[in-house]
Amino acid sequence: MFAEILTIGDELTRGEIVDTNRSWLAQQLWDLDVTVRWMTSCRDDADDLRRAVTTAAGRADLVVCSGGLGPTEDDLTVDVVAEAVGAIPEIDPASRARLELFLGARGAPMTEIQLRQVRVPGGARVHPNGAGLAPGFEVEVGGVPVVCLPGFPREIHAIWDGGLGARLRALREARGGAPRIARRVFRVFGRGESQISQACRGVVDDVPGATIHYQVKFPETLVKIVVKDPDADAARARLDDIDAALRGRLGPHLYGTGDAALPEVVAAALRQARLTVGTAESCTGGMIAQLLTSVPGSSAFVVGGVVVYANAQKEALLGVSPATLAAHGAVSEACVREMAAGARRRLGVDLAVAVSGIAGPDGGTPDKPVGTVWLALARGDGDDHIDTKLLTWPGARDMVRTLASWWALRMILDAAGGPRG
């Protein structure tokens, strides 16, 4: 079953916004075993939109559109699609009632313009919008289902979860031959994509219906395994076999599976181990603390942190000795050891991580080029248990900072006992 995704709007064709709707929709369709073959975008222009809908319905088994359902004159989707199926736009009573509630709560009057956004082509199947005003709808153009959705991502997600996803799954299954799909995302940090694909080489080769896909989301790489089989149990069993093989190949670089990225995985490990954490940051400038506190409820394990950009602050806030700074410089193993130990003691935390490095673009030397970053993690009761790590990865400033911050999280994860649950 082939699909076309059609996204509509001048803001797309002028390049003013990056279109995340089409990739989100493509992922969902792919997960339903619907192959997206074409993705098209066009302007807010009735002729172009008509042509795009007709072309799509002529070469796909399913068309999913997004955009052009609002109240303004630029919003043409209802009228163009209604005309294409020989229908008249009509008010959807349920959506009108929602709109009345919405306007009433704001003391705003119902106007003709407001009413435009609750129209659908007469006879269309309505897909209610739980997160906005304009409903989605579905018609058939030359026997091909054409689904029209608003342009706001959270409204698309709400309509999908509210029934559209189930509806498209049913359409796919009605065509027969729909396999059951077992899938899992493996999250890998600490190796580049080429090393990871090398490590995974051949892991799905002898497994019927199995495919492997890579997605680089710097600084991590997602490895996605998909197994299709008419029988759900068979697909799941094969996925579990691949899972076991992959874990052996990826080793400690695999830090989790599913939706939880490294900050959430670290948070879960700290919670379970009942450990508190603090940060001492130089080149990362607060990014580690920011990642840790991005997780809801992080006040349960984050006590605090310091950003010690100036050497005087490394001494004043963390007790790094002037002699160490003079002898080794701020970007040194000796300095980050003292930073971590000082942070652990002064913040009164179980684990303290420290980072000092050269993020660039300036400040590099032949001995310590841009991308040189020292990390240390202090734990336990004394100052004895300090692990250190040296990164030497040249790159743009934001990438060096992001990579260093993720390595700091990785060191915290290991000190907290590794990934849990």
Next chain:
Amino acid sequence: MFAEILTIGDELTRGEIVDTNRSWLAQQLWDLDVTVRWMTSCRDDADDLRRAVTTAAGRADLVVCSGGLGPTEDDLTVDVVAEAVGAIPEIDPASRARLELFLGARGAPMTEIQLRQVRVPGGARVHPNGAGLAPGFEVEVGGVPVVCLPGFPREIHAIWDGGLGARLRALREARGGAPRIARRVFRVFGRGESQISQACRGVVDDVPGATIHYQVKFPETLVKIVVKDPDADAARARLDDIDAALRGRLGPHLYGTGDAALPEVVAAALRQARLTVGTAESCTGGMIAQLLTSVPGSSAFVVGGVVVYANAQKEALLGVSPATLAAHGAVSEACVREMAAGARRRLGVDLAVAVSGIAGPDGGTPDKPVGTVWLALARGDGDDHIDTKLLTWPGARDMVRTLASWWALRMILDAAGGPRG
């Protein structure tokens, strides 16, 4: 002059990556007065790619493709486009020489597979790739220029800057009627899009050739003014008139023009005023420090900062009094005043900013719902000069944190004397 942008790759149609190339290319074309009418994406499939190229050349005056130029068997663009113009793929000698240097430096042998990526259709105009191995190229399909580029953003940018941009400008001008375009981006923070569009209403209405466009990049909004005229000076003069009017309408919410976002604008102001800055963060958890230090060379004005997530740290690191915390709570004007004053004194900085709030999703109360954030900025020699601000903007955790961090930057900017340059 109408263009179609064609991006190629399974990773696009499977939704694994968000396509930023097409929006970047659309922006560049729009700036050349070329209207992007269609944007299409297709899989790594020879039949589909052939159909996409033919369709595009049949309905546009210019086609710009991206993707499918690498060395692997999935990379089909050279072969498909060569076939479409009746040519044979040939090695581009200059690109081959670059590849030899690249492989030689790594001690790697030249292979047939490597050579695949330096091929172009015979007779094509080559667009050298200054940032990668596969060159871009240009052919005519049915009289329509078709430009093919690699899929990596930085390679596309390098090819554009290395001559493609000038080439397309020349193609546009050869068609005649190409206006001169004057444009300016106004960066606005502190007002929502609807308030901003209200404030700008009618500002271009009586100006020939002028248009206004809005782009929401949370938490700021970009207002783009474009003036087209056959005469460059006339376009520029009209843009300057609109500029003056816009500044009056947007007032202090306009913090800058052009490419520099708020962190860079704050950095320039601090440098020029020769002021140092420090941070005391609770709910933003390091985000303010991270934004300030994201600017290259920020060690010239960032001294350091503290993340005081726990109340004990507010007392220990900043000297907030237990009585204040007991009487008013951590999210209070009294607390952020003491945090800012303590940070200014202890970090020894000219300006210290402090934030304490409820980012959510939990922790809100009827008195202090999620989104309640107090900010303070301390400056001068005593503790007298402290400005405070209260935000009450309900939203998702990351949005509340981002908004609060930007308001902190805005307060620093004002204390440093406002936007410079």
